[in-house]
Amino acid sequence: xxxxxxxxxxxxxxLKDAPEVPVIPRGYRASSQLDEAVLIELLVDxxxxxxxxxxxxxxxxxxxxxxxxxxxxGSYVVPAGLDAGWLTGLELEQDxxxxxxxVTAPLSVAELDGVDAVVTGSAVAVAETGTxxxxxxxxxxRRAITLVPDHHICVVEVADIAGILPExxxxxxxxxxxxxxxxxxxxxxxxxERVEGVxxxxxxxxxxxx
Amino acid sequence: xxxxxxxPSLPVxxxxxxxxxESFPKAAHRELGNAQLRANxxxxxxxxxxxxxxxxxxxxxxxxxxxxxxxxxxxVMARLPELLEQxxxxxxxxxxxxxxxxxxxxxxxxxxxLIRATGETEAVKIxxxxxxxxxxxxxxxxxxxxxxxTDLAELIVQLDHDKPSHILVPAIHKNRTQVRDIFLRExxxxxxxxxxxxxxxxxxxxxxLRRKFLTAKVAVSGANxxxxxxxxxxxxxxxxxxxxxxxxxxxxxxxxxxxKLLPTWQDLEVFMQLLPRSSTGxxxxxxxxxxxxxxxxxxxxxxxxxxxxxxxxxxxxxxMGRSALHCIRCSACxxxxxVYERTGGHAYGxxxxxxxxxxxxxxxxxxxxxxxNSLPYASSLCGACYDACPVKINIPDIxxxxxxxDVDSKRGKKKIPxxxxxxxxxxxxxxxxxxxxxxxxxxLPLGRLAAGPDKKITxxxxxxxxxxxxxxxxxxxxxxxxxxxxxxxxAPDTAPAAAHDQEDQP
Numbered sequence: 052x053x054x055x056x057x058x059x060x061x062x063x064x065x066l067k068d069a070p071e072v073p074v075i076p077r078g079y080r081a082s083s084q085l086d087e088a089v090l091i092e093l094l095v096d097x098x099x100x101x102x103x104x105x106x107x108x109x110x111x112x113x114x115x116x117x118x119x120x121x122x123x124x125g126s127y128v129v130p131a132g133l134d135a136g137w138l139t140g141l142e143l144e145q146d147x148x149x150x151x152x153x154v155t156a157p158l159s160v161a162e163l164d165g166v167d168a169v170v171t172g173s174a175v176a177v178a179e180t181g182t183x184x185x186x187x188x189x190x191x192x193r194r195a196i197t198l199v200p201d202h203h204i205c206v207v208e209v210a211d212i213a214g215i216l217p218e219x220x221x222x223x224x225x226x227x228x229x230x231x232x233x234x235x236x237x238x239x240x241x242x243x244e245r246v247e248g249v250x251x252x253x254x255x256x257x258x259x260x261x
Numbered sequence: 262x263x264x265x266x267x268x269p270s271l272p273v274x275x276x277x278x279x280x281x282x283e284s285f286p287k288a289a290h291r292e293l294g295n296a297q298l299r300a301n302x303x304x305x306x307x308x309x310x311x312x313x314x315x316x317x318x319x320x321x322x323x324x325x326x327x328x329x330x331x332x333x334x335x336x337v338m339a340r341l342p343e344l345l346e347q348x349x350x351x352x353x354x355x356x357x358x359x360x361x362x363x364x365x366x367x368x369x370x371x372x373x374x375l376i377r378a379t380g381e382t383e384a385v386k387i388x389x390x391x392x393x394x395x396x397x398x399x400x401x402x403x404x405x406x407x408x409x410x411t412d413l414a415e416l417i418v419q420l421d422h423d424k425p426s427h428i429l430v431p432a433i434h435k436n437r438t439q440v441r442d443i444f445l446r447e448x449x450x451x452x453x454x455x456x457x458x459x460x461x462x463x464x465x466x467x468x469x470l471r472r473k474f475l476t477a478k479v480a481v482s483g484a485n486x487x488x489x490x491x492x493x494x495x496x497x498x499x500x501x502x503x504x505x506x507x508x509x510x511x512x513x514x515x516x517x518x519x520x521k522l523l524p525t526w527q528d529l530e531v532f533m534q535l536l537p538r539s540s541t542g543x544x545x546x547x548x549x550x551x552x553x554x555x556x557x558x559x560x561x562x563x564x565x566x567x568x569x570x571x572x573x574x575x576x577x578x579x580x581m582g583r584s585a586l587h588c589i590r591c592s593a594c595x596x597x598x599x600v601y602e603r604t605g606g607h608a609y610g611x612x613x614x615x616x617x618x619x620x621x622x623x624x625x626x627x628x629x630x631x632x633x634n635s636l637p638y639a640s641s642l643c644g645a646c647y648d649a650c651p652v653k654i655n656i657p658d659i660x661x662x663x664x665x666x667d668v669d670s671k672r673g674k675k676k677i678p679x680x681x682x683x684x685x686x687x688x689x690x691x692x693x694x695x696x697x698x699x700x701x702x703x704x705l706p707l708g709r710l711a712a713g714p715d716k717k718i719t720x721x722x723x724x725x726x727x728x729x730x731x732x733x734x735x736x737x738x739x740x741x742x743x744x745x746x747x748x749x750x751x752a753p754d755t756a757p758a759a760a761h762d763q764e765d766q767p
Contacts, residue, residue: 054361058519058570062341064271065578070339073332079325079531097544154558160475160509180537180545193559194508194550198501199475217530225526226355226491228556231533231549236501239541240414240430241437241459243305243312249413249463250470251501251548 083179083214090178090212091259097181101234102247103255110260113206114140117170120204120256121148127168127204128152128196132189134172137206152196153189163199169252170204171197176212177219181234183207183257184219186227194228203252205232209261272579275572275625277365277395281610284635286727288608289600298605301436306596312542313593313649319544320534329531331653334587337522338577344489344522345568351492355554357564362516364571365395371567372397372481372514373404379512379563381406381478385470387496387503388412389483390428390590391516391569393612397481408481409473411502413466420447426606426614429540429592434605437462463500470502480506480561484517485589486532487566490525493553494566497536497546507550513561518569520577520586532589535651539591572625581662582624587652588617594646594656600639609636616646620659628666637663680724695743702741712736 052060085093091107098105108116118140121127129138131153138144150166152158158166172190176183183205185191197203213219223229236251247253281288292298317323337344349359360375362368368391376384384401386392386408398408398419410419414432418425421443425431432440437457444451444462448469455465482503486495494515496503507513523529537546555564577583595601595615606614610632611622619636628634637660646656678686691697712718716736721729728734740748 054363054367057363058361058568058574059342059345061271061273061570061574062345062519062577065574065583066339066341068580070335070580070583072336072339075332075336076325076328079322079329079534101547157558164475177545182545187556187559194504195559198504198508216534220526220530220533225488225493225529225551226553228553228559229549229551230504231545231551233543233545233547235547236499237547238413238459238463238500240412240417240432240500241435241440241462242301243308243430243433243541244459245541245543246459246463248460249467249500249502250411250474250505 079217080215081217083218085178085214087209087212087261090214091209091261093178093214094176094181094207094212094259097178098234098257101181101237101255103181103234103257105257105259107259107261110208113137113258113260114143116258117204117206118143120258121168121170124148124167124202126150126166127170128158128163128166128200129170130190130192130196131156132192133170134190137170152192154193157193158196160195160199163195166200168202168204169196169200171206173205173207173211175219175222176207177214177216178212179215182216182219183232184223185230185232186223187229188227194230197230197232198251201252202254202256203232204256204258206258206260209259212259272575272627273363273570273572274575274627274630275364275394275570277571278393278612279572279622279626279633280630281622281632281636283610284632285608285610285639286635288610289604289639292604292608295605297436298434299603301434302602302605304436305430305433306602309542309596313539313596316538316542316544320538326531326534327651327653330535330651331587333523333528333531334652335584337524338520338583338586340524341519341522341577344524345519348487348489348492348522351490352494352554352566353492355492357492357554357566360565360567362567362569362571368395368516368567368569368571369397369400372516373401373406375512375514375565376401376406376479377404379479383407383409383477384479384481384514385409385411385473385477385506385510386415387480387482387498387506388415388431389481389516390612391483391518392481393425395516395569395571397516409470411470411474411506412498413463413500413502416466416470417443420444424607425612427592427595428590428613428615434607474502474505474509477506477510479512479514480510482506482513482515484515484521484566485536486529487517487522488524488526488529489522491553493526493551495529495549495551497533497549499541499547501548504548504550507552508560510561512563512565514565514567516567516569518571518573520573536589536591539593539649539651575627576621576624579624582620582659584654585617585620585624585659587654588621589652591651593649593651597645597649599641599643599645604639609639611636616640616656616660617654620656620663623663624659628663629670634667634670637661637667684724699741699743702743705737705741706739708737709739
């Protein structure tokens, strides 16, 4: 008998008492019904708690804000599908520091390691937990580009902010390659005290565009 | 019915690092002698308890989430064969390859074979309880394959040639100065001026592992959840070492127990609220990665999953104990356990320490395996673990159930009655009649004699010695309650002085 057949047989035999399949009580909150101002306030509070850097700007000012945050970066990568309008700031239009990455023309891991920063959009954010979810859409790119560079600049559009986790997860396709990000990388492994900055980007800049 | 010919006889128990090789009381006694360990554990468990309480109290629907989580897991266990087949079909359709492993040895061989097939002799690893349980690192080393742990705490443990003592923070028994000393001693090229500042220590780990991450061709991981309706796997982590392993290598091999399934994508919204708050006491962990088979152009292109039984089907066969398989490995139960807080994780022997380990290990190995029958007694049955458990596993009830399984397993085996048998029979004889008890109580003055002038009994004989090992028994009273009552109510005129001798009243 194959291992598969044997394990499934063992499990079926273990369940010979035919335990009842319970109805799942879903009495927990499915939506928060918070208004926009409260959502933004909550998200900012959580992100700051995680030691992320946060700015709130009008959509028209996103390019200037990105240019400002990138001021110290020697080089940066953007996914090929990033909203072209976000890179229209004077300093960014013809920027020699910029590298493009896409599935068809990916940068190597070594090339990414030589890049200082990455700029992406995001799929959805969760205000209550300060979580940003990337789903690999063209404006967010391959998972590697938001991982290897040490500084992640992530634009969150206000329409994409959900109040609580169930609302956010119901907006996305679970079969895409997903990364849920809550602040910069951190560890609690030494005396259970949180320390920010381990292997993932040590600096997370969140630009909330309203 | 030829189909029954091949049916395995149940239960088939698990192998690997699931055993206490010495009895819990013996191991605990040794660990309790380590004052540094107790100080480190006390500090760490209290820190995490407070954090957990804070973030749990923020949620108005915490109890609703626990109820949902508990019911979802109960439904997973009841539907396990069907859900495994559904998961397999979806994962395979997306380009993943599934392997089934009956026990630890088979899982180890599968993983080693997959690594060998890539031509590599190295792999980076994400912290995983399943691979600890099967002893994968040791097996790979024997096979000439180097497995590098990349989680900070696992790295500390691996560099120190030590064993994990907690399922979430395996190096919880080390304080910052001990960690610095390990790094200075074992980490190649480390800054000799390294301080014990946790941020500096994390920085040293980053520098140490960076090259490994960027060049690794093979990664080995566990998984926190597997979604049957989509074939999706999830890894919940903090440091980004998980993302590195799940994203950069060409080949990804995941080892996961069969019980980790969730039926639907929607169920994730429950568990991603329960797990981070229960484990690290955070609203959300820094990084969670989800992948469904292979995504072209993004991440590993060779994606494998080893589905592990190793005693889980045996635990499932125990109707009273099967809910132990609901465990999501958050570690909240050990952080609140008064026994774990003092003995630490090593005393439990198994990969799974603390209250959950005290039930899970014997359920997976059988109560008679090595010293695992001592684990269900590693508890005062205070119930703090049940209160803290995000999926409401009734650990105290299962502990009692396993104690009874332990006693039953010994019944009728020994011809000569044990001290416990004799004691229990004597108690049964004495306590079933007031007359007999009254007669025995006449012997109380003998106990006073044994206590001597300091009115303490410091050493009892035989198995009762366990009671006086760490405490004294006060001298018994001069008379029993029964005698006192008789004097008070039936003979008011006799011995009033004795009746009002407060000091000696029972």
